[in-house]
Amino acid sequence: MPFTPFHIGPALFFGLLLFSLLDLPTFLxxxxxxxxxxxxxxxxxxxxPLHGPLHTFLGGTIIAVLLATAMFxxxxxxxxxxxxxxxxxxSSFKKTLITSLLGVYLHIFLDSPLYLDIKPFYPLDINPLYGIVSSPAIYLFCVFSFILASIIYIYNIYRLVLSN
Structure with missing residues (x-):
């Protein structure tokens, strides 16, 4: 992503959709x-390089474990x-760890089709995901996800207010 906050849309959408299964702050x-x-x-x-070791599943896994520990x-x-x-x-540590891994991997999966310099399967020096989805489609998905997440959040707050 050229602009990191684009990742918040899908994370917020899936985090709210799977709220009972994921630790939302960790996922975001x-x-x-x-x-x-x-x-x-x-x-x-x-x-x-702009996209270095953290944009690999190996490096991403390491950062996810560190993040999960800190978040817990x-x-x-x-x-x-x-x-x-x-x-x-x-949230248990297990839930926090799984959530952290999923959030990091979501980021890598969203970026890998966009940038040839990302090597998600390092040490393999390839990016088989590059170009499988167009940039506009990914950006649209990110924006649409944020809109849907906002609707879900507002609906849940409205339901909460009505139940009190």
């Missing part, structure tokens, strides 16, 4: 954390935030 953060290195490269803080350790803090948005959840 996992869907964008893959770009942390790319942001540093873009702003000249570090040098190298700060779960009491994230609970306070999710409560503000009426999105309270209880």
């Amino acid at each position: 953060l996992a869907s964008v954390i893959v770009d942390i290195r790319a942001i540093f490269v873009y702003f000249g803080i570090i040098h190298g 350790l700060i779960k009491d803090y994230t609970k306070k935030i999710t409560k503000l948005f009426k999105l309270q959840q209880n």
